[in-house]
Amino acid sequence: MTLLAAAANESLAEISNKLIYASMAVYTLAFFAHITEWVFGSRSKVGRTAAALTGSGAGARGAAPAVQVRGAGATAVLDKPQVPDKPQVVTRSAAGTRDVPDGPGAAGGTEKGDLYGRIAISLTVLAFLIEAAGVVARALSVQRAPWGNMYEFSITFSTVAVGAYLALLALKKNVRWLGLILVTTVLLDLGIAVTWLYTESDQLVPALHSYWLWIHVSTAIFCGAVFYIGAAGAVLYLFRDSYEAKLASGGKPGRFATSVMERLPSAGSLDKFSYRINAAVFPLWTFTIIAGAIWAGDAWGRYWGWDPKEVWSFVTWVAYACYLHARATAGWKGRKAAYLALFAFACWIWNYYGVNILLSGKHSYAGV
Amino acid sequence: MSTTDKAPAEAPQQSEDAAEPALGAAGAQLSTAPVEDAPTGAAAGFGVIGWARWFWRQLTSMRVALILLFLLSLGAIPGSLIPQTSVDAMKVAEWQRTHEFWVPLAEKLQLFDVYTSFWFSAIYILLFVSLIGCIVPRTWQFVGQLRGRPPAAPKRLDRLPAHTTWRTDTSPDEVLAHATTLLGRRRFRTEGGTGHVAAEKGYLRETGNLVFHLALIVMLVAFAWGKLYTSEGGKLVLRGSGFSNTLTQYDDFKSGSLFTPDDLPPFSFTLDRFDATYEKTGPQKGTPRDFKAYVTLSKGAHGAPQKAEIEVNKPLEVDGAKVYLLGHGYAPVISVTDPTGKVIFRNAVPMLPQDSNLTSAGAIKVTDGYRNKNGEKEQLGFSAQFVPTFAGKGGGTMLSQFPAADLPVIALNAYHGSLGVDSGLPQNVYQLDTRKMQQFTKENGDPFAQMLEPKETMTLPDGAGTVTFEGIERWATFSVTRQPGSGLALAGAIAAIAGLAGSLFIQRRRIWVRAVAGKDGVTVVEMAGLGRSESARLPQELADLAAVLHERAPSAPHPVEAQAEAEEEQGERG
Numbered sequence: 001m002t003l004l005a006a007a008a009n010e011s012l013a014e015i016s017n018k019l020i021y022a023s024m025a026v027y028t029l030a031f032f033a034h035i036t037e038w039v040f041g042s043r044s045k046v047g048r049t050a051a052a053l054t055g056s057g058a059g060a061r062g063a064a065p066a067v068q069v070r071g072a073g074a075t076a077v078l079d080k081p082q083v084p085d086k087p088q089v090v091t092r093s094a095a096g097t098r099d100v101p102d103g104p105g106a107a108g109g110t111e112k113g114d115l116y117g118r119i120a121i122s123l124t125v126l127a128f129l130i131e132a133a134g135v136v137a138r139a140l141s142v143q144r145a146p147w148g149n150m151y152e153f154s155i156t157f158s159t160v161a162v163g164a165y166l167a168l169l170a171l172k173k174n175v176r177w178l179g180l181i182l183v184t185t186v187l188l189d190l191g192i193a194v195t196w197l198y199t200e201s202d203q204l205v206p207a208l209h210s211y212w213l214w215i216h217v218s219t220a221i222f223c224g225a226v227f228y229i230g231a232a233g234a235v236l237y238l239f240r241d242s243y244e245a246k247l248a249s250g251g252k253p254g255r256f257a258t259s260v261m262e263r264l265p266s267a268g269s270l271d272k273f274s275y276r277i278n279a280a281v282f283p284l285w286t287f288t289i290i291a292g293a294i295w296a297g298d299a300w301g302r303y304w305g306w307d308p309k310e311v312w313s314f315v316t317w318v319a320y321a322c323y324l325h326a327r328a329t330a331g332w333k334g335r336k337a338a339y340l341a342l343f344a345f346a347c348w349i350w351n352y353y354g355v356n357i358l359l360s361g362k363h364s365y366a367g368v
Numbered sequence: 369m370s371t372t373d374k375a376p377a378e379a380p381q382q383s384e385d386a387a388e389p390a391l392g393a394a395g396a397q398l399s400t401a402p403v404e405d406a407p408t409g410a411a412a413g414f415g416v417i418g419w420a421r422w423f424w425r426q427l428t429s430m431r432v433a434l435i436l437l438f439l440l441s442l443g444a445i446p447g448s449l450i451p452q453t454s455v456d457a458m459k460v461a462e463w464q465r466t467h468e469f470w471v472p473l474a475e476k477l478q479l480f481d482v483y484t485s486f487w488f489s490a491i492y493i494l495l496f497v498s499l500i501g502c503i504v505p506r507t508w509q510f511v512g513q514l515r516g517r518p519p520a521a522p523k524r525l526d527r528l529p530a531h532t533t534w535r536t537d538t539s540p541d542e543v544l545a546h547a548t549t550l551l552g553r554r555r556f557r558t559e560g561g562t563g564h565v566a567a568e569k570g571y572l573r574e575t576g577n578l579v580f581h582l583a584l585i586v587m588l589v590a591f592a593w594g595k596l597y598t599s600e601g602g603k604l605v606l607r608g609s610g611f612s613n614t615l616t617q618y619d620d621f622k623s624g625s626l627f628t629p630d631d632l633p634p635f636s637f638t639l640d641r642f643d644a645t646y647e648k649t650g651p652q653k654g655t656p657r658d659f660k661a662y663v664t665l666s667k668g669a670h671g672a673p674q675k676a677e678i679e680v681n682k683p684l685e686v687d688g689a690k691v692y693l694l695g696h697g698y699a700p701v702i703s704v705t706d707p708t709g710k711v712i713f714r715n716a717v718p719m720l721p722q723d724s725n726l727t728s729a730g731a732i733k734v735t736d737g738y739r740n741k742n743g744e745k746e747q748l749g750f751s752a753q754f755v756p757t758f759a760g761k762g763g764g765t766m767l768s769q770f771p772a773a774d775l776p777v778i779a780l781n782a783y784h785g786s787l788g789v790d791s792g793l794p795q796n797v798y799q800l801d802t803r804k805m806q807q808f809t810k811e812n813g814d815p816f817a818q819m820l821e822p823k824e825t826m827t828l829p830d831g832a833g834t835v836t837f838e839g840i841e842r843w844a845t846f847s848v849t850r851q852p853g854s855g856l857a858l859a860g861a862i863a864a865i866a867g868l869a870g871s872l873f874i875q876r877r878r879i880w881v882r883a884v885a886g887k888d889g890v891t892v893v894e895m896a897g898l899g900r901s902e903s904a905r906l907p908q909e910l911a912d913l914a915a916v917l918h919e920r921a922p923s924a925p926h927p928v929e930a931q932a933e934a935e936e937e938q939g940e941r942g
């Protein structure tokens with residue numbers, strides 16, 4: 001009986017591996033589709049950003065504080081046909097912020113680019129489903145939560161990151177610009193996982209036998225994946241911000257930079273995106289650390305003992321708290337805050353790869 | 369209205385305000401974030417008190433809080449890179465041996481005790497002083513805001529981040545009455561003014577923020593309390609033996625500075641059984657899978673015995689103390705006879721595990737009752753190596769192949785003389801002090817040593833007696849900890865998360881509705897919203913409200929004319 005079960009588990013593990021490789025193949029196709037999208041997009045002449053920041057824009061700004069009428073939710077309500085003369089909501093940006101429209105996205109408004117972008121997203125959905133199936137098969141093969149070692153952690157991590165991205169897309173948020181970066185890093189993450197971190201599927205050491213594994217580790221993975229999306233936003237913000245600053249001061253960015261940058265959302269939008277993501281996950285990260293402390297209290301007899309993993313979770317937490325404070329402090333908004341967000345995310349990544357591999361502590365995983 | 373009096377001074381300081389300074393009172397007091405002072409010290413000439421005040425203002429400013437937070441995160445880093453005494457003293461010694469050059473500097477900077485070092489403490493104490501100095505005034509300010517009313521509408525509603533307007537035949541009073549009911553129903557706090565209604569909502573944001581910061585203080589107090597009264601003791605218990613919770617029973621014991629032995633709750637338990645299972649095959653062969661200790665527990669001094677189990681992640685809780693299962697190992701049962709054949713020693717002797725397959729080492733010390741062949745009093749000592757699964761004859765080394773007791777073997781080196789246990793110095797029970805002992809030798813002069821399987825007996829040279837490996841007992845180590853304040857820390861943590869969620873997900877915002885009769889007798893309705901930060905939700909909410917109000921006060925006819933007029937007005941203003 002047990003032999004039969006073991007064989008079944010082994011074949012499930014085998015299936016899981018095949019699915020992960022298959023998802024990598026599909027992600028690669030999605031990667032090329034995104035590249036094609038960017039290439040076609042580069043042929044369109046957008047130039048909106050430059051127009052907004054230079055020439056007529058600069059002069060007009062002082063006189064008529066760029067009043068924009070934005071549709072989005074506002075008009076959706078007010079478009080009710082039975083209202084004869086509907087009140088229009090007019091929104092204004094805060095003083096001192098650049099009033100720049102978002103770029104049109106990678107496709108640059110070209111039909112072909114858009115087609116390839118859609119193909120890329122369809123492929124990403126497919127790859128996501130395959131990868132998620134791979135994670136589930138792995139879980140079934142070991143008959144426990146698939147988070148016992150770094151390999152399992154990595155495959156779950158990228159699945160969740162892609163899932164979060166697709167969920168944002170499904171909620172009609174403007175995140176398509178993230179596609180290429182995300183698919184690239186997911187491929188990187190999976191590549192590292194299958195080449196260096198691979199561990200045969202197996203049971204857990206007793207210290208990991210706890211329902212806190214489900215709670216603590218799942219939220220840790222989720223926070224990391226979403227923090228990653230926030231960090232990607234912060235990096236793009238930094239690039240786009242220097243691009244806008246250069247334009248505003250009359251400089252002329254290179255052709256490649258212009259082509260890429262003007263298709264991204266405005267610095268203001270990217271900054272807000274990154275902030276919202278990070279702020280939304282911060283309470284969950286706080287919870288993750290507290291859940292870890294409770295588990296440590298049960299497993300090791302103390303809830304906080306400055307084990308390297310605990311230290312770095314704390315550092316990450318304080319760094320994000322620092323970032324949130326920076327956003328509320330006049331002189332620290334913008335670029336400085338973005339650097340803090342990146343520092344905080346670097347701490348998270350180090351806590352995952354660096355601490356697990358280079359520092360020894362109580363958080364030892366079975367086979368890395 | 370009193371709370372808005374000092375508003376103009378504060379309005380420009382509004383950190384993430386979407387409003388312009390021109391909004392004055394209307395945009396003020398949307399939060400209680402501290403005012404940012406200019407960094408230049410205007411304190412010169414104010415004397416000591418002036419400086420102290422300046423210092424205090426600096427310390428409780430957001431900028432300094434930010435810097436302290438950043439320093440705290442940087443300061444925590446070295447402790448993860450350099451071994452810490454509190455975590456692993458052995459590793460510290462090892463590190464010091466390999467990094468001799470750095471040791472004096474590291475010791476000066478207390479790098480082996482980062483989290484209790486003067487500089488780390490200084491950072492977090494400053495941070496928490498800053499926090500308290502920040503929280504108290506913010507709380508008062510917030511209480512003031514709660515007692516105050518939403519500020520009156522600014523003159524120019526069209527300057528606000530979200531604005532809408534239309535003309536209606538409904539009279540201004542009616543419009544405002546509808547607006548008041550509508551906003552009230554949406555749980556806005558409303559305040560009527562001349563020709564307008566002011567409304568505000570989302571006070572929970574500030575409450576959440578204050579709760580979060582207060583919770584941090586609660587957690588810190590809980591940690592400190594726990595540190596002062598904590599106690600932690602370790603005890604090795606053989607299967608079949610017991611432990612009662614008094615200070616003298618512990619093998620090792622640590623406690624906080626305010627702990628007294630009376631704090632130990634009275635209880636006792638006997639270890640009835642210990643089970644361990646291991647991975648039998650595959651690449652992770654030998655990895656432990658399950659540990660379980662079965663005990664009989666008596667609570668209090670004379671409690672009724674009851675059965676209980678202790679597992680790695682499931683400590684046993686007794687009256688505020690927690691009993692953890694830490695480690696386990698083997699205790700070979702050894703009996704020794706003297707030259708006359710009388711059994712003078714029979715004990716299970718715990719051996720200390722050396723590796724994950726439980727290769728173990730220890731010492732068997734026969735302190736009393738032995739007389740040698742000549743009738744002289746002597747002591748016997750055996751240094752022992754024990755492997756639960758022997759590699760097999762010819763496998764040679766005494767390295768265990770598997771952690772379970774599948775093929776147990778013990779190797780003994782036999783000594784006689786004085787064990788030195790009466791010298792008064794503390795002795796390691798797992799090591800033999802052979803300075804005053806001689807090793808038994810074989811006839812050819814080689815040291816006498818032998819391997820035994822269970823039930824095997826070895827005879828000491830010259831008829832000095834026999835040693836029998838009778839069987840195997842198990843032992844488990846337990847750690848008994850008491851950490852008062854962990855309940856409080858948990859409560860603080862939960863409050864912190866709740867407060868944080870409130871502070872990050874709730875928006876504080878204001879809505880104004882103005883309705884005045886125009887020259888032509890048609891009412892002009894204006895609605896505007898202001899939030900603490902630009903958010904897509906505010907225009908959405910304003911649009912919602914406008915749509916509902918618009919149903920009550922539908923647009924007047926002649927839209928074309930009205931539109932033109934509105935545009936004209938817009939143009940004039942711009």
Ligand code: HEM
Nearest residue numbers: 321324328399401402428429430433495498499502584871
């Ligand atoms: C242990 C250190 C601290 C931690 C972990 C911490 C954490 C946080 C977090 C996560 C927020 C985010 C809430 C938001 O963005 O609205 C926040 C907000 C805030 N904190 Fe702290 N904080 C600490 C110390 C302080 C200190 C010392 C001050 C006083 C200067 C302070 C003043 C504030 C204020 C005024 C806000 C609200 C900012 C706003 O209204 O947007 N905090 N804090």
